Amino acid sequence: MAKSSSQTGSRGGARRWGRAQLDNRKDPYRPSKKMSQPTVCPDCGAVFHRGRWQWSAAPEGAIRTRCEACRRIHDGFPAGIVTITGEFTPAQAAEIEALVRHEEKAEMAEHPLNRIMAIERPNNLTMIITTTDLHLPRRIARGLKKAYGGRFDEHFEKDGDTVRIAWQTK
Numbered sequence: 001m002a003k004s005s006s007q008t009g010s011r012g013g014a015r016r017w018g019r020a021q022l023d024n025r026k027d028p029y030r031p032s033k034k035m036s037q038p039t040v041c042p043d044c045g046a047v048f049h050r051g052r053w054q055w056s057a058a059p060e061g062a063i064r065t066r067c068e069a070c071r072r073i074h075d076g077f078p079a080g081i082v083t084i085t086g087e088f089t090p091a092q093a094a095e096i097e098a099l100v101r102h103e104e105k106a107e108m109a110e111h112p113l114n115r116i117m118a119i120e121r122p123n124n125l126t127m128i129i130t131t132t133d134l135h136l137p138r139r140i141a142r143g144l145k146k147a148y149g150g151r152f153d154e155h156f157e158k159d160g161d162t163v164r165i166a167w168q169t170k
């Protein structure tokens, strides 16, 4: 059976990842079956109800299933990677980190599954931010550009499951 993988049609339910060119990708973190019942994530408390993940009290009888974001965190498998390079003083690095956290907070309020997994400083010139989703990296990059100028390059991996953004001050 040579079933084409294109045009799988509307899934209803969970939020689309939002980029047309990614529609045919196989995302291992997509819910494997359509979730029709209220679900609560035992790790973060996000609730899947009426077709989307949200921050609310779990409806009575909600089933307990780990959300995609917590599964990625558990597996250590980010969807987004933002690499920041530049010469920063410790104070500037702290300021950048605060900005990044601020963007995460704003994004996460609306989209509970869009989160930072880790912020790492492998050396004085580099900061690496990993995220559970494909949208937060761009939001972070835009925030950085707005605050500090510089430029960023965005690159989607072939599989479409990963986005890498590099931002530099000049």
Ligand SMILES: [Zn+2]
Pocket: 041, 042, 043, 044, 045, 046, 066, 067, 068, 069, 070, 071
């Ligand atoms: Zn969760």
